[in-house]
Amino acid sequence: MNVESKLDTGGATLSAQEQQLLNEFLAENQLFYGPDPEIMRNHSLSARSPGEERALTMGLDPNRMNLVRGRIGSALEEAFTMVEQTGVAPGAKWGDLVSAVFTASGDMSQIGPHGIAVFASVCHYPVRFVRKYWLNDPSVGVRDGDAFIHNDSRFGNIHNTDQSMIMPLYHEGEIVCWMAATIHEGECGAIEPGGMPSIAESKFDEGLKMCPFKCAENFQLKRDLVNFLQNSVRDPKLQLFDMKVKLHAVIRLRERLLAVIEEFGKEYLIATLRQTLEDTEAEVRRRIGEMPDGTVRINTFIDNDLREHILGKWPLEVTVEGERMIFDFRGACPELRNRSINANLASLKTCLMSNLAIYVWPDLPPNQAVFSPVEVLTNRNSLVDPSDEAPVAMSLIPLFRALGAPAQVMAKFLYCLPKRYTAINAPHYNQPATFVYGGLTQHLEVTGNFCADINGNGAGGREDNDGEHAMSPVFGAFADTGEFELAEEELPFVRLVAQQLTKDRIGFGKHRGGLGYEQIVTVKGSNMFGFMTGQCGAKHPSAYGLFGGYGCPAYPLAKIKDVNIFEVMDSNPELVKFSMIDLMNEQAIPGARYVMQDAGMNFELAGEGEVYMICQGAGGGYGDVLERLPEDVMRDVEEALLSPRLAREIYFVTFDEQTLVVDAPATTAARAAERAARKARGIPFDAFCAAWVKPEPDPALPYLGAWGPNDGPVIANPPGGVRVVMAPDAVDGVMLSNPKDRRIAELEAEVAALKAKLAAA
Amino acid sequence: MxxxxxxxxxxxxxxxxxxxxxxxxxxxxxxxxxxxxxxxxxxxxxxxxxxxxxxxxxxxxxxxxxxxxxxxxxxIERKGPRIGLLVTDGFGSSVPLSRGRGHGDGLPYERQHDVPRAVRPEPIVPIPLIRNVRERVSYNGEVLLRLDEDDLRGKLRDLVDQGAETLVVQLANSVVNPAHELRVREIFLEEYPGYYLGAVPMLLSHQVAGRKGEYTRAMSTIIDGFLHNAxxxxxxxxxxxxxxxxxxxxxxxxxxxxxxxxxxxxxxxxxxxxGPVAGIAASEHLARETGLGNVIATDMGGTSFDIGIVTADGEKHYDFNPVIDRWLVSIPMVHLVTLGAGGGSIASYDPLLKRVKIGPESAGSDPGPACYNRGGRQPTVTDADLALGYLDPNNYAKGRIKLNARRAERALLEALGGALGADVIAISKVVKETVDHNMANGIATELRSRGYIPDEFTMLAYGGNGPLHCCGIASALGIGRVLAPPFSSVFSALGAGNVNQLHIHEKSTYTVLFHTALKKVLTDYTQLNATIDELKQRGRDDLTRQGMPPEAIKYRLEFDMRYGNQRAETAVAYDIERFASVHDALGLIEAFHRRYGERFGEGSQATEAGVRINTVRVSSYIDIDKVHFGAIMPLAGRLPAKPVGTRPCHFVGGAGAVGTALYDDSALVPGTSIDGPAVITTFATTYLVEPGWNFHASNHGAAWFTRKA
Structure with a gap:
């Protein structure tokens, strides 16, 4: 339940004056400055401040404002380059970072030409927190040269592994704007290494929870605070170094913006930051207005909460009415109170904004106004709008859907429009498919982080082309999967498969999705090192198809335990295959234990030479497979991306396997036959509903979410728990039992049964 | 000479x-x-x-x-042989996937950002010509899986049968232990001896690029093989x-x-x-010879604006992973940034931000700017320059192109007039100011991200449009001195004649100078010195093979250094022959500290996070005689010049037309001094002296632009 600042008056009716008095009393006697709903539930632009109003009405030259915008862009690029070049976290090295400028009110106005917009967009929340709580607090205050650090996503962040450095820009005693630099840092002292603990059962398992606080004064870090933070994480070197990096980046940014003020005047900077937002918002409203009115919906399902299988609903219904656009998430899976996959509403909104900025309107300046006109509906205490007590360490599970699904829904609004802002596209793959690692390196350093190949999701098929194979992460436009030779140099692992495209694991379609790649890793050189993964989609596909295209496949995790693969390489090299499929199908290594499981794996120490395998996934397919050009099918076969069998069975292409020459008449006939067969298999919608629609989910199904209309009751049927049905306005969080306890109970029942059987015998 | x-x-x-x-x-x-x-x-x-x-x-x-x-x-034209690629098993898709960023490398920001329209470039090595080799070497050179030679022979046969005309071998960690790559070549020569007709060349990645990074090393080797024949x-x-x-x-x-x-x-x-790098080399030579100090070299042509940096501190500015065409490679290349801004850059109106946008689209030379009369209808920077009066319609490009002022004005008005609600002059001023500021921002980002301050630089302006826009760019940057260099129309050729015979060799290393957890500074320099010796020997071999006397060879030692595990980008030159004592190690740490602080801000250093050398680089070179320019610095005397006419011109920041004096080639007579506003149209280019600037001709066709206080 969200705890808001509201005094219980015992039901008495208060006058406005009395209410004001009580509000002041509450403000003066606040126990703790927690996440403020007034800030955290509001993604609108602030009203024009008096300073902005003055600057925007004094008749400034729009062409000079454009020059100012160019200056800010240059400064942001410089700051980005500094962080990218000097940052220590893999996220910094491979593009998961951003630098940004905010208005004095805290609205995110501009990011550099490169960088992850979603990190910056979410940062307006902590800026507002600093303004509201610390600016006038005599024990804290905000002065020139101060900097504030922050990571707790309850105060505005994607997840707690990202850390931001925020600094005000003062000019003649007045805050003109704010600046921030953010990096996906990785390690944050959580219950599992690497910053994204999948087994966190409460927020107190998540490691550092930095609400915005002052960490630097007079442009210098306060070493006592840095020391405290270093003491709280596994990688003190990373903590120290990247704090310095971010601080110096915002200091550099400050110098440049002061130069802008000196050259153009303060009003030009203020006006430019504000005008950019207002112009963007107006354009978004115009674009919404040109779309047809209507409602489009999609229901997606999360198949895993990283501890057990569930079927958690993640619905999205988009309604357009004139210039209004409403994103409706009601009916979503209820909050999981002791599982890590909840996502704060503010984080969700920012990811929705990112999706629009990357996949729908990439020509817009990626600022906060891209999403400010959109209205959002949720059920309180749901997976996408949980209470502040819910663990959110692996919020990526629902958030990555928000980074992919809107474009799929929007495609149905945009398809009929004469103007394209970009190509209509099926969803990018949307799981954080990489290894999170932690432990002691071969160089005797303690570390915890994640691999950069999270940045290589398969792209969705497009209206005019196939999707590109593994390119950029779903949350960013131009990031880097890195070089594995460099990763192996720093970390005690060997990539048996670094990047190998996944044959047959395709989102089929007229234009197929781009493929992902296999990732196989093993440990070498440390006896204290291990892995976890934080993804789902092993039973239910994550990226769906569009306009008849297929969704991506499901991707499980596999491992080979009780083996030292290096000994096998030496003694029986022929048994070592560089393919997940071959290794798991053949299971040829004597004595080894082969394990297949869902894609989310809690952290475990890996013995030297034990093998872990996952897949980076494919994008969704676009259009009917029967319309795919046979030569494109043959190209996929020739490139060993597609087996001849699937070429025949999915695409209905007839061809010579030796020469790959297509038999065109036979293909036409096969496709015609399949179209006829489809019609024969088809049944009327009402008949379908009669046969398939059930009044409630099967009792054995661990279903969580609305069953039927999304604005209806929400069902929670947690594994091993009792089913509850909640009214939509009274959704409450769900506690799940420990899978190990359930397993113990099962085993105890078996033992009891066996004992009983024995006694009976 | x-x-x-x-x-x-x-x-x-x-x-x-x-x-x-x-x-x-x-x-x-x-x-x-x-x-x-x-x-x-x-x-x-x-x-x-x-x-x-x-x-x-x-x-x-x-x-x-x-x-x-x-x-x-x-x-660009993809003219090259059919290349087959052999890679370590498990790395088969590294090249096709191009680090997940290949769709955007070499493209402007707008296209990098448009994910739904992203397309990787046509591959040089198509997937069917890639084969996986069963072998594996660890990060420190240990053989984890022996090379499967039978399997290899089959793969070689496959590639040859498929018509591969050049083979590239890129095996993991071959820069640390090249044994498997070398063995691949031995086996290939056993199977397909070089004396066979139609013999196929084979390139080994560790012999082309010495640093780690499987993708960039592979692309370096592939491009090397692809271009060899041409x-x-x-x-x-x-x-x-x-x-x-x-x-x-x-x-x-x-x-x-x-x-x-x-x-x-x-x-x-x-x-x-x-070619462009030779222009930077010429700039460096000019700077050294004349004591110019810091120089920013700019080459503004029809479609692009190249930027290079030469600094008085002697630091060599390189890109170690430059993008060539659309691919990231691993070679030490002189730092060269290309912005999409030139005379042909198209001006358009962005209704969203209510601004004039310049480029990245360009009219190029065909059809070219609207005023070229070759069918171009979109307004360009050159059209604005013409409308403002800077260009002589009858004497452009040595008179080869007659400019049509009416077409320029119509294009500007049609594209921008309605939105800006302005006349053609006001529009043209916005175009001129915007493009000048865009280029200034590009230069500022380059300099400042390296720790330099623009106003401490002299700007060198060459290329067809350089002397026309240099005052505007310099003003936006806060630079007060611009040199249009001597022989500017053949400046890259001039540079080509003034470089040293030089070979750079580099090698990845994992050398911890200061281990923070163990509180230990490196004291055993055997391995580090062996690497330095090896790289010197390779440079010496290169030069002596070309007939150079060994005693004339000089060496420059450079280290790519990191704090902790940060990205290796800070190259530190260190004047030392070999490491002999802890003084040398601490001296290098101090040099790194100093350079890092200059670049990223004093106090940003973090020696306490540990210090590492990631790459050792040795430049082996022979100093050669160079062209001497002598007196190209501003001359003491100031000679008056006689205008050949006047023309009304319009300037950013000014109101109304200004009767502007026009000059011809005679303005280049050494010593000639002209205060702006003035336009000098010579055989080779047009010099625009904006109000508040002075033009002062020096020897060999050099000209100085100085902003008056």
């Missing part, structure tokens, strides 16, 4: 001849079918000016040096032509490393962008 240097560009072949104290420049159209034809034409122009024969010239010069865009063009045949033909005309010495080829070598010691990859 007698020397010929040539820059073979896409359109022109530029030639610069030093003949004792006499310097001659010449230009001819590039003849792509036979480069020697264009070169000979340019050479004949030069010899006729000198009054000697081509044979006299070529038989007496100490060297003939080339920089060429042959490689760049071959890459370069070998193109330059080989040139060398033959030289021999027939009396030249008996080895032809020298400019490298993108800023050095040069004989043709037989040149990798094709090293020639890409060697």
């Amino acid at each position: 007698k020397r010929v240097s040539v820059d073979i560009g896409g359109t022109f072949t530029d030639c610069f001849v030093s003949w004792g104290e006499c310097y001659v420049q010449a230009k001819a159209l590039t003849t792509h079918h036979n480069l020697a034809a264009g070169f000979n034409e340019a050479l004949e122009l030069a010899t006729s000016e000198l009054g000697i024969t081509k044979f006299d010239l070529l038989s007496q010069v100490d060297s003939v040096r080339y920089s060429t865009t042959l490689g760049t063009n071959a890459l 370069m070998y045949h193109g330059l080989g033909g040139l060398e033959l032509s030289l021999r027939e005309n009396g030249y008996a010495k080895p032809m020298l080829i400019n490298h993108n490393s800023g050095g040069m070598a004989q043709l037989n010691s040149t990798d094709a990859l090293q020639t890409v962008h060697s």
Whole structure:
């Protein structure tokens, strides 16, 4: 339940004056400055401040404002380059970072030409927190040269592994704007290494929870605070170094913006930051207005909460009415109170904004106004709008859907429009498919982080082309999967498969999705090192198809335990295959234990030479497979991306396997036959509903979410728990039992049964 | 000194001849079918000016040096052999996937950002020509899986059967232990000896690029193999032509490393962008010779704006992972940034932000700006320059192109007039100011992200549009001094004649100088010194093979250093022969600390996070005689010049037309001083002296622009 600042008056009716008095009393006697709903539930632009109003009405030259915008862009690029070049976290090295400028009110106005917009967009929340709580607090205050650090996503962040450095820009005693630099840092002292603990059962398992606080004064870090933070994480070197990096980046940014003020005047900077937002918002409203009115919906399902299988609903219904656009998430899976996959509403909104900025309107300046006109509906205490007590360490599970699904829904609004802002596209793959690692390196350093190949999701098929194979992460436009030779140099692992495209694991379609790649890793050189993964989609596909295209496949995790693969390489090299499929199908290594499981794996120490395998996934397919050009099918076969069998069975292409020459008449006939067969298999919608629609989910199904209309009751049927049905306005969080306890109970029942059987015998 | 240097560009072949104290420049159209034809034409122009024969010239010069865009063009046109690629099993998709970023490398930001329209470039090695080799070497060189030679023989046969004309081998960690790559070549030569007809060349990645990074090393080797034939045949033909005309010495080829070598010691990859890099080399030479201090070299042409940095501190500014065409590679290349801004850049209105946007689209030279009268309808920077009165419609590009002012004005008004609600002059001013500021921002980002302050630099402005926009760009940057260099129309050719014979060798290492957890500073330098010795030896071999005396060889030692596990980008030059004591180690840590602080801000250093060397780099070079410019610095005297006319011109920040004095080539007489506003239209280019600036001609066609206080 969200705890808001509201005094219980015992039901008495208060006058406005009395209410004001009580509000002041509450403000003066606040126990703790927690996440403020007034800030955290509001993604609108602030009203024009008096300073902005003055600057925007004094008749400034729009062409000079454009020059100012160019200056800010240059400064942001410089700051980005500094962080990218000097940052220590893999996220910094491979593009998961951003630098940004905010208005004095805290609205995110501009990011550099490169960088992850979603990190910056979410940062307006902590800026507002600093303004509201610390600016006038005599024990804290905000002065020139101060900097504030922050990571707790309850105060505005994607997840707690990202850390931001925020600094005000003062000019003649007045805050003109704010600046921030953010990096996906990785390690944050959580219950599992690497910053994204999948087994966190409460927020107190998540490691550092930095609400915005002052960490630097007079442009210098306060070493006592840095020391405290270093003491709280596994990688003190990373903590120290990247704090310095971010601080110096915002200091550099400050110098440049002061130069802008000196050259153009303060009003030009203020006006430019504000005008950019207002112009963007107006354009978004115009674009919404040109779309047809209507409602489009999609229901997606999360198949895993990283501890057990569930079927958690993640619905999205988009309604357009004139210039209004409403994103409706009601009916979503209820909050999981002791599982890590909840996502704060503010984080969700920012990811929705990112999706629009990357996949729908990439020509817009990626600022906060891209999403400010959109209205959002949720059920309180749901997976996408949980209470502040819910663990959110692996919020990526629902958030990555928000980074992919809107474009799929929007495609149905945009398809009929004469103007394209970009190509209509099926969803990018949307799981954080990489290894999170932690432990002691071969160089005797303690570390915890994640691999950069999270940045290589398969792209969705497009209206005019196939999707590109593994390119950029779903949350960013131009990031880097890195070089594995460099990763192996720093970390005690060997990539048996670094990047190998996944044959047959395709989102089929007229234009197929781009493929992902296999990732196989093993440990070498440390006896204290291990892995976890934080993804789902092993039973239910994550990226769906569009306009008849297929969704991506499901991707499980596999491992080979009780083996030292290096000994096998030496003694029986022929048994070592560089393919997940071959290794798991053949299971040829004597004595080894082969394990297949869902894609989310809690952290475990890996013995030297034990093998872990996952897949980076494919994008969704676009259009009917029967319309795919046979030569494109043959190209996929020739490139060993597609087996001849699937070429025949999915695409209905007839061809010579030796020469790959297509038999065109036979293909036409096969496709015609399949179209006829489809019609024969088809049944009327009402008949379908009669046969398939059930009044409630099967009792054995661990279903969580609305069953039927999304604005209806929400069902929670947690594994091993009792089913509850909640009214939509009274959704409450769900506690799940420990899978190990359930397993113990099962085993105890078996033992009891066996004992009983024995006694009976 | 007698020397010929040539820059073979896409359109022109530029030639610069030093003949004792006499310097001659010449230009001819590039003849792509036979480069020697264009070169000979340019050479004949030069010899006729000198009054000697081509044979006299070529038989007496100490060297003939080339920089060429042959490689760049071959890459863009995809003219090269069918390449087969052998990689370590498990790395089969590293090249096709291009680190997940290949869709955007080499493209402007707008296209990098448009994910739904992203398309990777047509691959040089298609997937069916990639084979996985069963082998594995660890990060420190340990063989984890022995090379499966039978399997390899089958894969080689596959690739040859599929028609591979060049083979590239890229095995994991081969820069640390190249045994498997070398064994692959042995087996290949056993199976397909070099004396067979149609023998297929094989390139090993560790011999092309010395640093770790499987993708960039693979792409370096692939591009090297792809360009080899074009370069070998193109330059080989040139060398033959030289021999027939009396030249008996080895032809020298400019490298993108800023050095040069004989043709037989040149990798094709090293020639890409060697032309623009030669321009930067010329800037460096000018700066050194004249004591200019820090210099920002800018080359503004029709479609692009190239930026290079030369600093007085002697630091060499390199890109170690530059993008060539659309691919990230691993070679030390002189830092060169190209912005999409030139005379042909198209101006458009962005209704969203209510601004005029310049580029990245360009009208190029065909159809070109609207005023070219060749069908272009979109307004460009050149159209705005014409409307503002800066260009002479009858004397543009040496009179070859007659400019149509009415077409320029109509294009500007149609595209921008309605949105801006302004007349053509106001529109043109916005275009001019915007493009100048865009370029200034590009320069500022480059300089500042390296820790430099723009107003501490002299700007060198060359290229067709450089002297036209230099005052505007410099004003936006806060730079008060601009030099239009001597021989600016053949500046890259001039640069080609002034570089050292140089080879750079580098090698990845994992050397911890200061281990923070163990509180230990490196004291055993055996391995580090062995690496330095190995790299020096390779450089020495390269130069002695070309006939250079070993005693003349100099070495420059450089280390890529990191704090903790940060990204290795800070190159630190260290004046030392070998590491002998802890003083040397601490000295290097101190040098790193100093350079890092200069670049990223004092206090940003973090020695306490540990210090590591990631790459050792040795530049081996021979200092050679260079062209002496002597007195190109501003001359003491100031001679008046007589205008040849006046024309109304319009300037940013000014109101109304200004009767602007016009000058011709006579303004380049050394000592001539002209206060702005003025327009000087010469045979080679147009100089715009904006109000508040002074033009002062120096020797050899050099001209100084100085902002008046």
